[in-house]
Amino acid sequence: MGTGLIGTLVSLVVGGTVAAVSVVGVVSSQTSAPSTSPGDSQAPAASVIDYGSN
Amino acid sequence: MTVDPGPASSPGAVATPAVPRRTALLLDALAVLVAVVLLGPALLPGLVLSYDMVWLPDLPVTQAGWGLVDGAPRAVPSDQVVALLDELVGGVVLQKAVLLGSLVAVGSGAHRVVRTAPAGVRAAAVVLATWNPYVVERLLLGHWTMLLAYAVLPWLHVAGRRAARGRPLPAGWLLLLPIGSLSGSAGVATALAAVLLVGVVGRAGPRRWALLVAALAAANAPWVVAGLAAPGSEPPTAAAARTAAEVFAARGPDGVPAPVAVLGLGGIWNTDVVPASLAGPWAWAWAAAVVGLLVVASRAVAGGPPVRERVAVLGLAAAGLGLGLLTWCWPAASAAVALAVPGGGLLRDGSRLAGLALPALLVGAATAAARATGATRATRAARARGARGDRRGVVLAPALVWVLPLLPVAALPDAALGVQQRLEAVAVPDDLARAADALADDDVPGAVVVLPFATYRAPAWNGGRPVLDPTPRALGASGREVVAADDLYVDGRRLPGEDVRARAVLAALALPDADARTDALLRLGVSHVVVDRGPDVADAPTELVPGLRAKPLLTTDGWDVRRLEGRAAPPLASTGRVVVLAGAWGAFAVLVAAGGLGALRGAVVSALRRNRRAHR
Numbered sequence: 315m316g317t318g319l320i321g322t323l324v325s326l327v328v329g330g331t332v333a334a335v336s337v338v339g340v341v342s343s344q345t346s347a348p349s350t351s352p353g354d355s356q357a358p359a360a361s362v363i364d365y366g367s368n
Numbered sequence: 369m370t371v372d373p374g375p376a377s378s379p380g381a382v383a384t385p386a387v388p389r390r391t392a393l394l395l396d397a398l399a400v401l402v403a404v405v406l407l408g409p410a411l412l413p414g415l416v417l418s419y420d421m422v423w424l425p426d427l428p429v430t431q432a433g434w435g436l437v438d439g440a441p442r443a444v445p446s447d448q449v450v451a452l453l454d455e456l457v458g459g460v461v462l463q464k465a466v467l468l469g470s471l472v473a474v475g476s477g478a479h480r481v482v483r484t485a486p487a488g489v490r491a492a493a494v495v496l497a498t499w500n501p502y503v504v505e506r507l508l509l510g511h512w513t514m515l516l517a518y519a520v521l522p523w524l525h526v527a528g529r530r531a532a533r534g535r536p537l538p539a540g541w542l543l544l545l546p547i548g549s550l551s552g553s554a555g556v557a558t559a560l561a562a563v564l565l566v567g568v569v570g571r572a573g574p575r576r577w578a579l580l581v582a583a584l585a586a587a588n589a590p591w592v593v594a595g596l597a598a599p600g601s602e603p604p605t606a607a608a609a610r611t612a613a614e615v616f617a618a619r620g621p622d623g624v625p626a627p628v629a630v631l632g633l634g635g636i637w638n639t640d641v642v643p644a645s646l647a648g649p650w651a652w653a654w655a656a657a658v659v660g661l662l663v664v665a666s667r668a669v670a671g672g673p674p675v676r677e678r679v680a681v682l683g684l685a686a687a688g689l690g691l692g693l694l695t696w697c698w699p700a701a702s703a704a705v706a707l708a709v710p711g712g713g714l715l716r717d718g719s720r721l722a723g724l725a726l727p728a729l730l731v732g733a734a735t736a737a738a739r740a741t742g743a744t745r746a747t748r749a750a751r752a753r754g755a756r757g758d759r760r761g762v763v764l765a766p767a768l769v770w771v772l773p774l775l776p777v778a779a780l781p782d783a784a785l786g787v788q789q790r791l792e793a794v795a796v797p798d799d800l801a802r803a804a805d806a807l808a809d810d811d812v813p814g815a816v817v818v819l820p821f822a823t824y825r826a827p828a829w830n831g832g833r834p835v836l837d838p839t840p841r842a843l844g845a846s847g848r849e850v851v852a853a854d855d856l857y858v859d860g861r862r863l864p865g866e867d868v869r870a871r872a873v874l875a876a877l878a879l880p881d882a883d884a885r886t887d888a889l890l891r892l893g894v895s896h897v898v899v900d901r902g903p904d905v906a907d908a909p910t911e912l913v914p915g916l917r918a919k920p921l922l923t924t925d926g927w928d929v930r931r932l933e934g935r936a937a938p939p940l941a942s943t944g945r946v947v948v949l950a951g952a953w954g955a956f957a958v959l960v961a962a963g964g965l966g967a968l969r970g971a972v973v974s975a976l977r978r979n980r981r982a983h984r
Binding site: 324325328329332333335336338339340342343344362363364365366367368 | 419509615637638640641644645768771774775777778781782784785788820825856858859860904905908909912
């Protein structure tokens with residue numbers, strides 16, 4: 315009984331925390347500027363488009 | 369002492385309790401949901417063009433698509449398969465089907481690998497297989513053929529387990545091999561996986577090994593033969609191979625060591641496609657989770673996978689993750705392989721095969737679930753006897769299991785909605801098709817060169833996102849050979865391509881005056897040029913888009929089509945090459961047909977069985 319209650323409480327706390335972190339993370343990542351913006355078509359173009367960068 | 373329970377007691381074995389069909393369907397629905405949330409705007413009308421992912425509304429069937437190319441056959445057989453299939457459903461629908469289908473397939477297969485685990489663990493397997501650094505980075509870099517190879521992994525695993533229990537391989541399993549081998553790297557990954565998951569896990573006998581080897585040879589024949597038969601492919605110099613090995617070696621974003629990134633299923637060479645969340649502590653969390661699951665996968669447990677299976681999946685993970693670590697710590701080795709072995713350059717992108725760790729991660733999850741289930745049972749039994757019992761059973765309370773599916777999302781939140789809208793569907797301008805029509809309508813024979821003679825673009829109509837220039841593929845609809853640039857630039861460092869004809873064009877364009885340049889191009893068989901007028905290439909160096917003696921045929925907002933003044937040299941015929949390529953494609957087609965017929969037969973038999981059961 316006691317251990318069952320502890321298990322449930324631990325589940326609720328951990329589950330709630332992970333769910334909150336997930337939701338906050340997804341929402342904030344979608345509402346903030348992307349870390350790497352796509353090229354600005356109005357900006358001066360690079361001489362040759364790079365395949366990527368290290 | 370641990371006891372190997374043998375295949376009969378492995379997850380998915382006959383002896384294990386049957387899993388309700390409704391649960392499987394719910395988990396399949398979860399796989400769809402996760403894939404839709406991940407792809408987001410990529411599923412809207414239009415095409416997604418990102419780095420190496422170049423799709424068109426109607427990709428033409430071309431000679432280059434068959435493998436009649438001078439450089440490395442990077443898009444063989446993928447381009448031709450797409451060109452043939454988009455005749456049925458169109459490129460837009462086909463691309464959605466491939467992107468969504470590959471992610472749904474891997475999630476759907478993943479929960480079948482851990483089918484005897486608690487539903488929460490199975491749901492976590494779905495999310496982990498779909499929502500992880502490997503999938504996100506490869507999606508952004510446009511490696512959709514690698515995602516298909518990744519998607520067939522759990523299905524090969526399930527097939528191997530079935531064979532291990534003495535049952536026949538699932539109907540249509542052969543179809544997994546060509547689906548997973550639509551490019552060179554994908555073919556290597558699928559071949560490794562098929563050997564270990566179907567051959568070793570499935571305890572193949574001599575006949576099945578022979579069938580497996582023959583099927584893998586057929587699945588990979590188009591790109592292997594095209595590469596070996598390419599007459600105009602020049603091996604890299606030692607310096608170029610070394611530079612490429614350094615550039616494409618696995619690495620981490622700022623602040624994350626490369627081994628950590630690789631062990632976390634990331635480590636892609638192009639840090640532009642690494643989500644921001646992987647540049648911090650979450651990268652370490654991913655690495656810890658992956659290593660933890662691999663360690664658990666190596667441990668025997670009653671009711672867990674047998675030793676043969678564990679060795680096979682850990683071997684596969686070691687190959688995938690080990691390659692990434694090797695390219696990071698010893699780039700000279702991958703440079704040496706690229707120099708010494710034809711096609712060895714496939715292995716220089718160190719983290720490309722990191723997805724091969726998936727079966728081991730799933731086995732780790734299954735093993736952990738079996739261990740926890742055993743502990744819980746022991747606790748209950750002890751309590752029933754009035755004893756205190758093993759408290760480990762309490763730690764993994766049933767409700768806590770439902771937290772597991774959220775963990776990958778919490779650790780990679782910016783993957784949602786097309787990785788922060790970086791995967792977005794766009795409309796490809798109609799002017800490209802008009803340019804191809806103008807070339808087709810002109811009766812002067814010869815090849816086409818696209819200027820500026822550079823490999824990548826960042827078109828305004830694609831939101832400024834970098835992509836391999838789609839113009840050469842679109843112009844293939846004209847029926848003309850298109851000579852495309854194949855030099856790559858990474859951080860401004862030039863990596864020379866292999867196509868000797870492209871190199872000759874580059875040399876011709878560098879000549880000092882328009883007449884000399886035009887005559888040199890004509891001698892190379894070039895009769896037309898198409899000049900890209902997009903703002904992204906407005907500042908391209910003049911040697912990549914120099915003046916030529918040419919007559920305009922068509923001028924649009926995006927592209928100009930011009931015919932060179934003079935007669936282009938006729939192309940060289942190569943009948944022998946056509947014959948060997950026809951043989952390779954024939955083998956590929958036979959494999960697809962055999963797999964397709966097998967899948968169809970299996971579907972019919974299964975439907976008849978269900979029907980019979982329903983009428984009982």
